[in-house]
Amino acid sequence: MNMPEGYGTRLSRTLTMSPDPVVYASDATWQAERRTVFAATWQYVGDARKLTLTGDHLAASFAGYRVIVVRQADGSLKGFHNICRHRAAPVIETDGYGRSAVLTCPYHRWAYGLDGGLRTTPEFGEVAGFRCEDHGLLGVHVDVWREHIFVHLGDEPKPLEKALIDMPGLVGDRPLERCTLYDSWFIDFDANWKVYLENYVEGYHVPSVHLAFNAELEPGSFTTKAHRNTITMRADAKAGGLYEGLWTWTWPAFTLVLFHGGYDISRICPISPEKTRVHFDIYVDPKADLSDEQKAATSKGVRDLVAEDMAISEAVHANLASGVFPGGPLSPRHEEGVALFHDKLRAAGVA
Numbered sequence: 001m002n003m004p005e006g007y008g009t010r011l012s013r014t015l016t017m018s019p020d021p022v023v024y025a026s027d028a029t030w031q032a033e034r035r036t037v038f039a040a041t042w043q044y045v046g047d048a049r050k051l052t053l054t055g056d057h058l059a060a061s062f063a064g065y066r067v068i069v070v071r072q073a074d075g076s077l078k079g080f081h082n083i084c085r086h087r088a089a090p091v092i093e094t095d096g097y098g099r100s101a102v103l104t105c106p107y108h109r110w111a112y113g114l115d116g117g118l119r120t121t122p123e124f125g126e127v128a129g130f131r132c133e134d135h136g137l138l139g140v141h142v143d144v145w146r147e148h149i150f151v152h153l154g155d156e157p158k159p160l161e162k163a164l165i166d167m168p169g170l171v172g173d174r175p176l177e178r179c180t181l182y183d184s185w186f187i188d189f190d191a192n193w194k195v196y197l198e199n200y201v202e203g204y205h206v207p208s209v210h211l212a213f214n215a216e217l218e219p220g221s222f223t224t225k226a227h228r229n230t231i232t233m234r235a236d237a238k239a240g241g242l243y244e245g246l247w248t249w250t251w252p253a254f255t256l257v258l259f260h261g262g263y264d265i266s267r268i269c270p271i272s273p274e275k276t277r278v279h280f281d282i283y284v285d286p287k288a289d290l291s292d293e294q295k296a297a298t299s300k301g302v303r304d305l306v307a308e309d310m311a312i313s314e315a316v317h318a319n320l321a322s323g324v325f326p327g328g329p330l331s332p333r334h335e336e337g338v339a340l341f342h343d344k345l346r347a348a349g350v351a
């Protein structure tokens with residue numbers, strides 16, 4: 001979907017309303033967006049720099065899907081649904097990074113090779129017509145953008161570069177690859193993922209919700225721009241501030257923020273219509289010589305901001321779910337990112 005330039009102009013010409021509030025709490029919408037949004041787009045799942053040796057793997061979850069990505073002996077990455085082909089237990093019980101020579105299901109010890117092929121089925125017994133080669137792990141597509149691993153659950157995905165089409169122009173030659181993971185965590189909260197994202201892609205709330213953060217920005221400098229598949233927010237940081245002033249969100253659930261000496265990534269993972277988990281990874285550039293205090297302040301700054309965003313998202317979600325709110329108008333000055341997000345939802349058939 002190509003977005004015309006001047007997306008905000010369209011909002012000023014035509015009163016644009018947010019979607020029917022039912023889409024934030026409905027189970028039918030949730031099931032539809034699992035399929036038409038999260039299983040039909042590239043999802044960032046982790047750091048390729050942590051999968052260096054044969055058998056290194058990561059397990060990740062989003063929107064009710066669980067996946068595994070495994071470094072192969074030939075250096076390539078393969079991805080699978082984290083579902084044992086016997087009776088559907090997760091082959092890797094806990095999300096995160098690990099290393100194995102074989103992938104052994106913890107339920108009845110079926111063992112899979114790193115290529116996903118079923119190798120052994122201890123104590124299973126003889127069954128006419130059963131062949132290990134018919135019961136390998138179900139594959140998913142894997143691709144890597146600048147050391148960041150993405151998976152796609154669909155049959156014939158468009159190339160990852162198309163999903164990230166705006167990123168090269170935004171990130172440029174920043175040395176992402178040489179950065180190292182400094183901090184990583186996730187937070188669960190009680191709001192629909194779309195409520196959190198609508199908040200993420202507008203700076204309208206910054207002066208009122210993020211008082212400490214706002215004090216580090218030049219007044220009135222916050223701007224939002226809709227690109228083809230990404231929304232950027234920029235602001236001028238006051239001298240000596242931590243923030244470099246480029247925040248990006250890419251449809252549907254990937255954010256990348258540049259700051260002095262590094263960047264952070266988050267992935268927004270719905271758990272149910274009313275629960276969301278957001279994972280954060282903060283990377284720092286070893287050549288930037290950030291002090292321990294600066295790194296810690298960056299990490300704390302992200303945590304503080306997010307706590308404020310989650311609190312307002314929970315309150316908004318509760319009101320959306322109350323059935324009273326009739327929908328509201330979008331600001332041409334501040335909410336073109338929200339409008340683009342809504343258009344993407346509509347194009348996916350879920351708003």
Ligand code: FES
Nearest residue numbers: 084086087105108
């Ligand atoms: S479910 Fe995995 S071995 Fe039974």
Ligand SMILES: [Fe+2]
Nearest residue numbers: 199200210309
């Ligand atoms: Fe915010």
